[in-house]
Amino acid sequence: MLLCQRIIPRLLLLPSRPTLKPLLCPSRIPPCRPFLPRSAALSQLAVPQTLDRSDAEDPRTVDHSDAEGSRTVDHSDIEEPLGEVQVQLPLDRLFLPPGANVTPGDEEAVTGRVLKGSNIVLGTYARGDAQVVAADFVKSSVRPDDCPRDGLPEFALVGRSNVGKSSLLNSIVRRKRLALTSKKPGKTQCINHFKINDSWYLVDLPGYGYASAPQEARKDWDAFTRNYFLSRDNLVSVFLLIDASIPAKKIDLDYASWLGQNKVPMTLVFTKCDKRKKKKNGGRRPEENVEYFQNLIREYFEAAPPWIMTSSVTNQGRDEILLHMSQLRNYWRKH
Ligand SMILES: Nc1nc2c(ncn2[C@@H]2O[C@H](COP(=O)(O)OP(=O)(O)OP(=O)(O)O)[C@@H](O)[C@H]2O)c(=O)[nH]1
Numbered sequence: 001m002l003l004c005q006r007i008i009p010r011l012l013l014l015p016s017r018p019t020l021k022p023l024l025c026p027s028r029i030p031p032c033r034p035f036l037p038r039s040a041a042l043s044q045l046a047v048p049q050t051l052d053r054s055d056a057e058d059p060r061t062v063d064h065s066d067a068e069g070s071r072t073v074d075h076s077d078i079e080e081p082l083g084e085v086q087v088q089l090p091l092d093r094l095f096l097p098p099g100a101n102v103t104p105g106d107e108e109a110v111t112g113r114v115l116k117g118s119n120i121v122l123g124t125y126a127r128g129d130a131q132v133v134a135a136d137f138v139k140s141s142v143r144p145d146d147c148p149r150d151g152l153p154e155f156a157l158v159g160r161s162n163v164g165k166s167s168l169l170n171s172i173v174r175r176k177r178l179a180l181t182s183k184k185p186g187k188t189q190c191i192n193h194f195k196i197n198d199s200w201y202l203v204d205l206p207g208y209g210y211a212s213a214p215q216e217a218r219k220d221w222d223a224f225t226r227n228y229f230l231s232r233d234n235l236v237s238v239f240l241l242i243d244a245s246i247p248a249k250k251i252d253l254d255y256a257s258w259l260g261q262n263k264v265p266m267t268l269v270f271t272k273c274d275k276r277k278k279k280k281n282g283g284r285r286p287e288e289n290v291e292y293f294q295n296l297i298r299e300y301f302e303a304a305p306p307w308i309m310t311s312s313v314t315n316q317g318r319d320e321i322l323l324h325m326s327q328l329r330n331y332w333r334k335h
């Protein structure tokens with residue numbers, strides 16, 4: 001229950017959250033679970049409500065098709081001028097970084113420190129170590145046990161096949177082909193570790209929801225990535241990538257819910273925010289898809305998980321993601 005004790009006082013300081021329900025730890029988490037360092041970043045992730053799928057989805061808008069519906073990516077379908085969105089959000093929808101408190105009267109200062117195109121408040125743990133100066137591929141693993149054992153903090157990129165995980169990694173490290181990408185889903189098939197600045201890892205994972213993969217292969221990928229999330233003590237946060245150019249998919253909501261229920265710290269990363277083709281995304285702009293996904297996910301989370309809009313074509317969100325990673329990492333190292 002240590003975790004809950006750490007969350008509640010902070011939330012009580014937020015004046016604009018009068019309707020917050022008391023936070024409950026799911027009964028499957030042992031009450032005396034040790035407060036491992038990785039739990040520190042959890043402190044902003046509220047415990048989801050029990051998942052009731054019939055409520056979760058709005059059949060009019062949640063897309064149940066598999067990943068193949070979005071498999072072909074063509075940069076020529078950008079219709080409108082590219083621009084970054086500065087989102088104005090109320091305090092109760094912002095993500096306060098670990099270690100940050102909001103006291104009455106402080107609200108304006110807090111909303112002034114929100115990273116562009118996100119709900120993430122920049123706190124005191126973000127340092128000058130945010131930028132990438134060196135990035136090296138270290139190894140591919142097919143089992144969590146084979147992953148590097150040096151205990152350095154890491155961030156894992158996960159999401160549907162073809163959502164843009166490997167492309168985002170390349171954008172973050174400013175390299176064109178450090179991680180291999182493809183128009184065809186299913187390119188990444190192992191847990192790939194990339195060492196950044198010799199001091200932390202970015203981890204590129206296989207995608208889920210790839211309908212054309214053989215059933216057995218799909219089961220394997222799913223099992224080993226989920227095992228990895230549950231067993232990796234140095235995992236600071238999972239970055240769950242969601243394609244913002246298409247409407248919300250049920251499989252993404254399910255994945256987010258699973259991470260929340262298993263208390264795996266999570267940041268939602270909306271990808272392909274440069275894409276504006278109307279016929280493919282049902283007439284919605286990426287901003288609208290992002291907003292809609294937020295509305296759906298609010299059903300499951302007591303407090304807003306961090307989210308950020310990105311594009312690997314325009315590099316939107318790159319610096320902001322790095323600052324967010326820096327503050328999570330530095331807090332994790334100290335706790
Ligand atoms: N327009 C646009 N296309 C993108 C973006 N990110 C990725 N893509 C394209 O989407 C396709 C898939 O990208 P990958 O990075 O290989 O996707 P992945 O999630 O790693 O895929 P798997 O490894 O198969 O799970 C490629 O054709 C990329 O060029 C983006 O931000 N904007």
Ligand SMILES: [Mg+2]
Pocket residue numbers: 165166167180181187188204205
């Ligand atoms: Mg990939």
